Amino acid sequence: MSDMSAPLPGTDYEHSTSLGLSNNKLAMWTFIGSECLFFGALISTYLIYVGRTNEGPTPAGIYDIPFTSVSTFILLMSSLGMVLALAAIQAGEMRKFRTWILATGLMGATFLAGQFYEFTVFAAEEFNLTTSPFSSSFFVLTGFHGLHVALGILMLLAMWTASMMGRLPQQLHTTVENIGLYWHFVDIVWIIIFTVVYLIPAAPTAPPGG
Amino acid sequence: MAETEYDKEHTHPGVGQYVEIGIILAVMTLLEVILFESFDRGFSTQVGIPALIILTILKFMLVVLWFMHLRFDHKLFRRLFFVGVALALLVFGIVGANFYLGPQPGF
Numbered sequence: 001m002s003d004m005s006a007p008l009p010g011t012d013y014e015h016s017t018s019l020g021l022s023n024n025k026l027a028m029w030t031f032i033g034s035e036c037l038f039f040g041a042l043i044s045t046y047l048i049y050v051g052r053t054n055e056g057p058t059p060a061g062i063y064d065i066p067f068t069s070v071s072t073f074i075l076l077m078s079s080l081g082m083v084l085a086l087a088a089i090q091a092g093e094m095r096k097f098r099t100w101i102l103a104t105g106l107m108g109a110t111f112l113a114g115q116f117y118e119f120t121v122f123a124a125e126e127f128n129l130t131t132s133p134f135s136s137s138f139f140v141l142t143g144f145h146g147l148h149v150a151l152g153i154l155m156l157l158a159m160w161t162a163s164m165m166g167r168l169p170q171q172l173h174t175t176v177e178n179i180g181l182y183w184h185f186v187d188i189v190w191i192i193i194f195t196v197v198y199l200i201p202a203a204p205t206a207p208p209g210g
Numbered sequence: 211m212a213e214t215e216y217d218k219e220h221t222h223p224g225v226g227q228y229v230e231i232g233i234i235l236a237v238m239t240l241l242e243v244i245l246f247e248s249f250d251r252g253f254s255t256q257v258g259i260p261a262l263i264i265l266t267i268l269k270f271m272l273v274v275l276w277f278m279h280l281r282f283d284h285k286l287f288r289r290l291f292f293v294g295v296a297l298a299l300l301v302f303g304i305v306g307a308n309f310y311l312g313p314q315p316g317f
Contacts, residue, residue: 021284029287033294040298044305069243076239076269080232083277087225177279184278188270194239195266199246203255 028178032185039189042144043196046137050201054132059201062127064118071114072194075149078107079187082180089173097176098163104183105156108149115146138197145193148186155179222279231276238269 017023050059085100119139122128129139159179162168168175223231242265245258275281280288 019286021286025287026290029290033290036291036294036298037301040295040301041305044302047302048305048309065243065246069239073236073239076235077232079273079277080228080235083223083228084225087222087228090222181278184273187277188273191266191269191273195242195262199242199262200259203246203259204249 022174022178024178025174025181028181032181035185035189039141039145039192042137042141043192046141046197049133049137052133054134056131056135057122057125057127059134059198060204062122062125063198063202064121065198065202067114067118068194068198071111071118072190074107074114075111075187075190078104078111079184081107082183086173086176086180089168089170089176092170094163094170098160101156101160101163101176105153105160108153108156108183112146112149112153115142115149141197142193145186145189148189152179152183152186155182221282223276223282227276231272235269235272238265241265 019026081100081104085097085104088094088097088100127135129136156179159168159176242262245253245262245265249255249258274291280291
């Protein structure tokens with residue numbers, strides 16, 4: 001029986017780079033830097049249009065803050081799950097790694113399910129993409145964030161599957177770290193969205209949004 | 211994916227520290243919700259909203275510095291990320307200034 005944790009043919013874990021840094025990690029940080037601009041533009045657009053409701057629902061009238069708070073807590077805890085998965089693979093504890101990766105993916109899926117539920121409730125209250133500039137900017141921003149969460153879940157599931165098949169040995173922990181960076185980025189974007197998109201505009205005397 | 215000499219040398223926080231950060235993040239989120247709910251009970255938004263923003267920045271920094279390891283990682287990664295954040299803030303400033311100071315769109 002072959003050793004399932006042995007490097008795949010042609011895989012070189014030890015090669016050096018000109019900067020002494022992992023090229024993949026460098027690429028991931030560059031990607032994350034560019035994503036900051038992407039979400040920065042979407043959040044700016046939301047803040048500009050949050051006051052333009054076209055006599056439709058307002059943030060204070062439509063948001064369910066207790067429900068979103070629970071979703072936020074779940075996504076934050078998924079970040080904890082991600083770092084615990086990384087710590088597990090770095091320690092060579094593959095069973096624990098798979099457990100935490102699966103738990104992280106499940107928490108992400110729970111968050112997405114909550115977002116889907118929220119969107120269906122909004123649709124029932126005639127608050128949709130075309131209701132007003134406020135609704136358009138809200139759905140585009142949170143929809144793109146949800147898309148990022150969905151992609152993250154796919155990557156987590158791919159890692160879990162690869163590990164189950166013995167194709168993600170301990171030596172490839174930098175792969176887990178890089179996907180973890182993406183997952184944490186999705187989390188920090190939501191940290192900002194929760195306050196800037198949900199809490200502040202829904203506060204009783206919210207500042208004017210344009 | 212290649213593991214370089216740098217990757218082998220730099221250290222990450224331990225499990226205990228990760229759990230501590232997770233608990234702090236959960237408590238801060240709870241504080242945000244309590245602050246928000248206190249607005250209905252007459253708590254000043256002039257104090258509460260800046261407090262919410264400060265809590266958000268602290269949560270952001272905790273995740274970035276500890277969970278994303280920027281506190282322990284190479285400075286080049288820090289630069290790449292914070293240049294992105296700075297450009298995002300610049301976009302926000304320019305768009306905001308253009309919107310509030312320039313001609314209003316006809317919605």
